[in-house]
Amino acid sequence: MTTYGAIIAGTGSYLPEKRLTNEDLSAMVDTSDEWIVQRTGIKERRIAGSHESTATLASHAATKALQAAGLEPKHIDLIVCCTATPEMNFPSTGCFVAASLGLDSTPAFDLSAACSGFLYGLDMATNCVKSGAYKNVLLIGAETLSRITDYKDRSSCILFGDGAGAAVVQRSLDAKRGVLYSSLHADGRGWELIYSLPGSRHPLSESMIAGRQQFMRIKGRDVYKFAVQRFHELLEDAMTKCDLTVDKVKLIVPHQVNLRIIDSAMEKLGIPPEKSYVNIDKYGNTSAASIPIALDEAIRSGKLKQGDVVVFVAFGAGLCWANAVVRI
Numbered sequence: 445m446t447t448y449g450a451i452i453a454g455t456g457s458y459l460p461e462k463r464l465t466n467e468d469l470s471a472m473v474d475t476s477d478e479w480i481v482q483r484t485g486i487k488e489r490r491i492a493g494s495h496e497s498t499a500t501l502a503s504h505a506a507t508k509a510l511q512a513a514g515l516e517p518k519h520i521d522l523i524v525c526c527t528a529t530p531e532m533n534f535p536s537t538g539c540f541v542a543a544s545l546g547l548d549s550t551p552a553f554d555l556s557a558a559c560s561g562f563l564y565g566l567d568m569a570t571n572c573v574k575s576g577a578y579k580n581v582l583l584i585g586a587e588t589l590s591r592i593t594d595y596k597d598r599s600s601c602i603l604f605g606d607g608a609g610a611a612v613v614q615r616s617l618d619a620k621r622g623v624l625y626s627s628l629h630a631d632g633r634g635w636e637l638i639y640s641l642p643g644s645r646h647p648l649s650e651s652m653i654a655g656r657q658q659f660m661r662i663k664g665r666d667v668y669k670f671a672v673q674r675f676h677e678l679l680e681d682a683m684t685k686c687d688l689t690v691d692k693v694k695l696i697v698p699h700q701v702n703l704r705i706i707d708s709a710m711e712k713l714g715i716p717p718e719k720s721y722v723n724i725d726k727y728g729n730t731s732a733a734s735i736p737i738a739l740d741e742a743i744r745s746g747k748l749k750q751g752d753v754v755v756f757v758a759f760g761a762g763l764c765w766a767n768a769v770v771r772i
Contacts, residue, residue: 450570451622452770453580453614454515456508457740458501459490459607459727464590466602473598480602485703489605489728492588499531499540501608502586505736506541509582509610517545520612521578523552524569526561526585526732528640528761529592530554541584558638559699559760561585561732562609563626563768566756569613570623576615584610585732592640594659603702604660605728609736621750625686626768627678634763637670638662671701671759675709678757678767686753686769690715694752695742699759700724700734721747731760748772 465488466477480486492501502525510517525538538552557564562585569581586608595601616622640660642648652658675698682688696719698706703724710717721742730737735756742748752772759765 446576447619448574448576449616449619449622450573451614451616451618452772453612454509454511454513455609455611455736455740455743456505456510456512457607457609457737458504458508459737460492460496460501462491462493463488464491464605469602472595473601475598475602483704484603485722485724486602486728487725490607491590492606496588497531498527498529498586498588499537499544501588501606502537502541502584502610503544505586505608505610506545506582506584509612513612513614515580515612517547520545520547520550520580520582522572523550523582524555524565524584525552526555526557526565526583527587528556528558528561528731529588537586557732557764558762559701559729559731559734560628560758560762560764560766562735563756563758563766564628564764566613566623566768567626567628567766570626573613573615579615581613582610583613584608585734585736587731587733589660589729589731592658592660594656596656597659599664600660600662603729605730607727607730607733607737609733609740611736611739621771624769624771625682626766627681628766630762630764632762634670635761636663637666637763638761668702668705670763671705672708674759674765675705675757676712678759678765679709679713679755682755682757682767682769688753688755688769690719692753693719693755695748696720696755696757697735697738697742698757700727700738701729701759743772
């Protein structure tokens, strides 16, 4: 029986043109550039325009990933769109992306695991192609978090931005490349640390809107503690399971949650800060889009090349956390 591997054959990303800087935010809420940079490392973030949506951002990133993989839309066997801010409750954002690519029968669906979404999707796409059922899976992480951000809440509005990243996960007979390891975790008991209404538990109502409860809510200190702990555990797990040393890893690409969290975890593990790929200063936290955007930038800038080993770690609402090891 043939044993298949799963490689990342091409990547793409897309960021809206509009920039929301710390100076812009200081005119909206009681904050400052210095305060935001010291606590998060964020200097600006991108915001979707009035004619943009999660699906349009996703479609742009997907088109670039297909081009990088040397494929046409017709070569895609499955579309998985990871997002916490879908186009609408239903149909799925994945279906909108498929339609934008001119596809009329290719299966497509959404996956919801918040900031860990892309790594959850990568695990699923990997298993899909390793099974032999699919050859090319278009995996997307896309968010328009600005649409659920409360710009009167200075503790949360400084954090989030919009964007999309995509990758083509392709069946391969090359056992030395591709996804070497991944693990997924969740603990729903911590859902109150970060969540977004409305839903079937709390349907949209006038009182909800009056209390601004339709916007995302986050317990920043608790999320910070959770992320620091999981970052450390996920990195150690990936390094141990794949028998990796610091020298064997080209880059660590974390979910872009907070620069202090990333730096703290790297320091605790004794890993040089230059081993991590960070772009949170430019884009803020883009949830499921953050890792594929960073991956695409690292590849296109030459910081990651074929044969290099990269470690991904992510953590967020759910609570969910995940890791993956890939040889590009």
